Amino acid sequence: MRETWRWFGPKDLVSIDDMRQAGVKGVVSALHHVATGAVWTPEEIALRQRQIGTMLDGTPSGLAWEVVESLPVSEDIKKQKGDWRSHLANWKTSLRHLRDAGIEVVCYNFMPVLDWTRTDLAWRRPTGATCMRFDFVDFAAFDIHILRRPGAAEDFPPVVVEEAARRFSAMDEPARERLAANVVFGLPGAAESFTLDDVRRHLAEYDGVSADRLRQHLVDFLSEVTPLAQELGLRLCCHPDDPPFSLLGLPRIMSSEADYRAVMDAVDLTANGITLCTGSLGARADNDLPGMMRRLGGRVHFLHLRNVTLDDPSAPRGSFFEDEHLAGQTDMVAMIAEILAEERRRKVAGRTDTSIPMRPDHGQDILDDLGRKAQPGYPAIGRLKGLAELRGIMTALAHPLVAGVQAADRP
Template identity: 45%
Template sequence: MKKIFEQSWRWYGPDDPVSLTAVKQAGANGIVTALHHIPVGDVWSVEEINDRIRLLEDSNEQYPFPLHWNVVESLPVHEHIKQGKPDRDELIENYKQSLKNLGKCGVTRICYNFMPVLDWLRTNVKYQLEDGSTALLHNLEDLIIFDIFILERKNAEEDYDKKMVKNAREKHSRMNEDELELLKQSLLMALPGDKEGFTLEKLSKGLQNYVGISADQLRDNLVYFLEQVIPVAEQAGVKMAIHPDDPPWPVLGLPRVVSKASDLEYIFSKVPQKANGITFCSGSLGASADNNLPEIIQTWYERIHFVHLRSVQRKESSLFYEANHLEGSAGMYKLVRTFYECQKEKKGRVLPMRPDHGHEMLDDQQKSYYPGYSAIGRLRGLAELRGLEYGIINTSEII
């Protein structure tokens, strides 16, 4: 069968509750993983990279359905690089060496992001849907409540619309302790692979380090980073794929600079090498109705090095939740169809793609998973996406 995508699965290493055997049974070949145990800013050695590769190879000996490490997600960028601190050049040199080592080992696609302090964030990681499964939800009104009344960030109210602040105050007055605790824990979650997580104190300190750093300064620091690393990536045969901001707007007073089509235009014009690319995430970009997703695919297809497919259901301009993969606001049929057409027209590649942020459902509701990364919800998403891909390819071939 012809393919648009290489079916892939995010796996957090030996401690991931989803086993490699389960990944094989889900039908994925590509493993999207990272060396989470290595501190951010340190070099990923050839030995450490090969240890992870051997782990996958060992699984192939047990069950011959082949797995391979096709995408790094993520090779994190140190906060001092984002902040433009004096030691950023030393940290960038470490990053370059990691890229060289990954290229030597044959791992040649790198997903990373330039979001300050926080990766993706949701205000409710246990939002119950009508069918009883749970999803991830982002509500700006609840974020305001967290910012003003739980985090108590100085001058936080100035970053929000006055009417929204008023509504948030009224809602806060009606919330009970359990609701406030769920909101707090949802926003202080550790990132996947990070066992330490955030505290209010740690988050406050992280935010304080960005006081006075504007969106323009953060954008300049991103370009500075890319100007240093992209030539090295090209030489190493590595493709860099920046992940869009999630959500695609400023949060907790932090600037965001990879949120819309004009941001991509700026990044690619400043650093034009094809190794400088994007992870097309239909959920992150799709959280904003201003982003035309098919147009972004068509415009930047040759710079899309990795694909995350998920759909959010936008309820308001600042409220969305993770929908089933073929439902919601993304228009998944049109997106996959656009990838298919671009592949044919531009003699494109089979791109690595993974389903993202599945619902917690069935037996997984009784187990301990990182929200959005349970097994069955992502299995459902992958199955639906594989069926959609199969239908588009075969219908087109018949016509």
């Protein structure tokens, strides 16, 4: 497992020096300032590479940009409307430029309108740490009473609708504004952010776009870009929906193992792969994360390791918070064991991508993070704590003493 770290660029309050001291081997980044749908030019890519390669005092960092997260797919492509064909051509041009720069892994997502969605970006834990939370009732209050989406109340159970009304009534205006701002935070680090009117406009443009139709649009997109990626030696990896269920009446189509299998089968090239995010997929209790790694691991090109705790694991849609990396519903020891097994299989098969890039995804704000006010979900110390815990599991499971016992136990 190749340890990487996400960096949002020069404005990121977690510096290159910070990640260098964390001991990671590579960097995950993107050109967040470039408008969605535009070409990523060789000059902009090279500039970001130089920034990653330089510490604050001007000395070489020894780090390189190894994974793109994300090369955004425009709403026009997802809907197949407007400028979608030119955006598709630009996406393919950007792939060529990235490969010319030596980058091989490109993460993207196909979530309509909003990327990851949370109702609280700094939910206080008993320890004094803060984390991100998705509260289903608060989201219903936003959808029904703030956004006022037509028919929104019909998308929630009656008990949730009633509680959402009570909560909304108890909120003062600043609380309502804060909830709206959290929900429409948009893409992390992206150039765009959304107003309520923007969200309403985008929702209207998705009228008539069913889950089947959106999935076909994804297959159409991949049918265009994956052969090029395969030719160039690039690995594309789709990030799952976050959270992995429908919001705002919109379809979400990358939320389960069945969703991924359908898309992998439809465009059956090795370049068409998966960003396996244990936090996003883990927000649905019926997702078997170690099993997904075991069954689909050959197409996993990128790993996000984080954990969530669900308020009610029996609910198909519900509230959750981002827990410590070794807490929550996902058995991270079992997960990493499956990842290491997949890497061994790749080595035996002679694959060149035997070390799968991973990053400690998100993290709770602790210690000095609480005053730094970095990108929500991306604290310095909280991620370092998570990385240290994950690194401990990785080291232990890969140790000859443990590996020998595992081999002896296998028939």
